[in-house]
Amino acid sequence: MLKSVIEWTWVLAIFGIAALIGNWFGMDVLPWQAIPGMLVLIAVSLAGLMLEKALPFSMPAVGYIGILAILISLPGVPGSEYVVAWTSQIGILALATPILAYAGISVGSNWADFRKLGFRSFLVAISVFLGTFLGSALIAEVILRWQGII
Amino acid sequence: MEKVELKKVIKDWRLHAIAFILVAITEAIGQFSIAVGPGVILLLPMLYAFFLGLGLYFTPFISEKNAKNAEPLIILGVTLLIAKIGVTIGPQIEAIIAAGPALLLQELGNLGTIFLALPLAVLLGFRRESIGMTHSIAREPNVGLIVNKFGFSSPEGRGVMAVYIFGTVFGAVFLGLISGLLATATPLHPLSFAMASGVGSGSMMAAASGSLIGAYPELEEQIVAFAGASNLLSLSTGLYFSIFIGLPLTEKLYSIMMRRSERKLAKGGGPDA
Numbered sequence: 515m516l517k518s519v520i521e522w523t524w525v526l527a528i529f530g531i532a533a534l535i536g537n538w539f540g541m542d543v544l545p546w547q548a549i550p551g552m553l554v555l556i557a558v559s560l561a562g563l564m565l566e567k568a569l570p571f572s573m574p575a576v577g578y579i580g581i582l583a584i585l586i587s588l589p590g591v592p593g594s595e596y597v598v599a600w601t602s603q604i605g606i607l608a609l610a611t612p613i614l615a616y617a618g619i620s621v622g623s624n625w626a627d628f629r630k631l632g633f634r635s636f637l638v639a640i641s642v643f644l645g646t647f648l649g650s651a652l653i654a655e656v657i658l659r660w661q662g663i664i
Numbered sequence: 665m666e667k668v669e670l671k672k673v674i675k676d677w678r679l680h681a682i683a684f685i686l687v688a689i690t691e692a693i694g695q696f697s698i699a700v701g702p703g704v705i706l707l708l709p710m711l712y713a714f715f716l717g718l719g720l721y722f723t724p725f726i727s728e729k730n731a732k733n734a735e736p737l738i739i740l741g742v743t744l745l746i747a748k749i750g751v752t753i754g755p756q757i758e759a760i761i762a763a764g765p766a767l768l769l770q771e772l773g774n775l776g777t778i779f780l781a782l783p784l785a786v787l788l789g790f791r792r793e794s795i796g797m798t799h800s801i802a803r804e805p806n807v808g809l810i811v812n813k814f815g816f817s818s819p820e821g822r823g824v825m826a827v828y829i830f831g832t833v834f835g836a837v838f839l840g841l842i843s844g845l846l847a848t849a850t851p852l853h854p855l856s857f858a859m860a861s862g863v864g865s866g867s868m869m870a871a872a873s874g875s876l877i878g879a880y881p882e883l884e885e886q887i888v889a890f891a892g893a894s895n896l897l898s899l900s901t902g903l904y905f906s907i908f909i910g911l912p913l914t915e916k917l918y919s920i921m922m923r924r925s926e927r928k929l930a931k932g933g934g935p936d937a
Contacts, residue, residue, distance in 0.1 A: 521670035522740065528680050529741045532687050540691030540709060558750070559743040573900075576746045576866065580896045583750020588757055601751045606888050607710065607877065608691070609748055610870035613741040614836060615686040615713035617867055619679070620734035621833045622721020628833045631826055634788045638797050639830035641781040643838055643863075646801055647872070648846070649776020650860035650894075655852045657766035664853040 515567060522563055526556045529612060537608035551600035558583050668732050679730045682720065683737070686713050695878050703849025705841060706878040710871060714837055742866035749892030756889045763859075767894055770859045771901060774800060778914050785823075786921050796823025799914040802831055803865055805903040809911070831865075839863070840871030844879050854880045858887040862894025864902045869895045 530552045534545040562579030569578075587597045621628075631639075658664045673679075690709035697704045720726045753760060760767070778798055785794035796814070800806040802824050814820035839861070847857045854876050861872035873891035877884045 518670075521674065524674045525670060525736055525740045526744065528674065529737055529744060532680070532683050533741075533744070535684055536687040536691045536709070538691075539688050540694065554751070555744045555747040558747040559740065562743060562747075576743060577896070577900060579743050579746045580750045580753075580892070580899075583747045584754045584757070587751040587754025589755060591754075594754065597751055598755055601748060604748060606745070606748060606752075606870065606884070607708065607874050609741065609745045610867075610874050611691060611708075611710040611713050612683060612687050613738055613745065613867050613870060614710040615683050615690070615717050616734040616737040616741065617836065618714035618717025618719075619683070619721060619726055620717075620731050620738060622718055622726065623728060623731045624829060624833055625718075625721070627829050631829060634790070635797075635826040636830065638781055638785045638788065638790065638794070639827045640838065641784050642777050642798055642801055642827055643831070643835060644842065645777035645780035645798075646774045646863060647776075647839060647842065647857075647860045648773075648780075650770040650773025650863075651846070651852050651856045652776070653773050654766045654770040654859040655856040657769055658763065658853065658856060661763070661765065663763055663766070664855055 515564070518567070519560065519564065522560060523556070526559055530556055532612035532615070533604065533608050536611045537604055540608060540611070541605045543603050543605075548603040551603045554586075554597055554601055555583075555604070558586070668736060670736060673733045673736050676730060676733045679726075679733050679737075682725060682730075683717075683734075686716055686720075690716065697844075697878075700845060701849060703845045703847075704879060706844035706875045708840065708874055708878055710874060711837060711840055738867065745866050745870055746892075749888055749895070752885060752888045753892055756885065759886070760889060760893050763890065763893075767859060767890070767897060770856075770894065771897060771905060773860060774902075774905060774910060775913065777801065778910065778917060782914060782917055783921070786918070786925075790823065792819035792918075793823035793826070795911075795914050795918055796820035796825075797827050799824075799911045800902070800906045801835070801863055801865075802827035803902075804828075806906055809903065809906055813911075831868075835865065836867040836871040839868050840875045843872040844875035847876055848879055854883055855886060855890055858883075858890040859894045861887075861891040862896070862898050864895060864898035866895070 537543045537548050562575045565578040566575040587594050690712040696707040781798040796810045807828050810824040847854045861869050876887050
């Protein structure tokens with residue numbers, strides 16, 4: 515477990531540096547201003563990864579991480595105003611860019627499989643993603659309007 | 665994640681240096697938008713980063729080993745993204761609860777996949793492959809479900825793998841491109857698309873909601889919170905939704921469509937008609 519935790523910390527730290535660079539170049543937030551927020555995010559991720567290993571439930575780490583992060587940022591929870599203020603220095607897009615950079619590098623190895631797909635499969639796959647996206651948006655629109663939220 | 669040794673991943677300085685440079689360059693370039701009819705296609709740094717990374721795979725800069733080593737960075741990067749989304753949801757918990765009915769019901773939007781893609785798949789000549797292809801957006805749990813039920817080399821298994829591969833390679837980019845376009849070109853509200861962005865995959869959600877933020881920066885906090893809450897919901901209910909609703913419904917619709925086309929053939933007097 516300890517070995518895993520140390521390795522996770524390193525990988526998270528490397529990714530965190532990539533995100534801080536993006537945050538700096540893209541959003542003009544100086545890295546040292548964003549470091550406290552990044553440390554909070556890394557701590558939450560580590561806690562979630564450890565809970566996944568330690569607890570017997572079949573919940574993935576991201577489930578624990580999401581719940582934990584919500585809990586520590588709820589209004590009224592001690593310290594939540596710091597959590598919110600620090601993490602607000604990190605833009606969501608600054609985290610998305612390194613994910614997609616690594617994803618681009620990584621999917622190269624799926625390229626051979628991808629090229630075998632054929633045009634018909636490609637069309638169906640596009641309509642699968644379009645279908646779920648539009649379907650969800652339409653339902654959300656109807657209900658949000660009906661509730662008067664939008 | 666256990667597939668590659670993390671120690672080697674950490675020490676792959678070439679991979680990380682390239683990633684840092686990609687991030688720095690693409691973020692420095694910034695965002696562009698192209699008008700398409702009434703809407704806008706947003707070109708965001710994350711899209712350039714993806715395509716530059718993919719391009720580098722075919723150069724000597726990135727080897728097969730570097731590419732494999734990138735996988736844990738994606739997985740752990742997504743955990744940071746989920747943590748960031750969580751701390752954005754917390755302060756807005758009341759708004760999320762108020763929007764609870766919409767959040768829950770839009771999960772049924774996955775059925776849009778079945779109604780839109782299944783007829784198209786059958787029309788294009790796919791048979792039982794179409795069940796694997798269109799019952800869901802084919803993320804890992806769904807691949808598991810189909811392989812479990814039908815076997816890996818079954819037609820259904822081939823179908824689910826086709827959409828899985830497309831999604832792995834282009835899912836995030838595709839959703840990123842269409843979400844900004846649809847939100848600016850259709851009368852639907854960006855927050856409805858924010859909820860739709862939570863398809864159950866961190867990178868896809870990031871790309872789809874990222875484009876929405878690019879188009880509507882004043883709604884950033886709300887977009888992140890709605891997309892993130894919807895994504896958490898999809899993650900936790902998606903598989904059960906597929907088991908109890910999505911897959912049975914796809915099979916039912918498929919058999920109805922097949923019976924119809926058989927009847928048509930019979931009426932026409934043979935397969936040549």
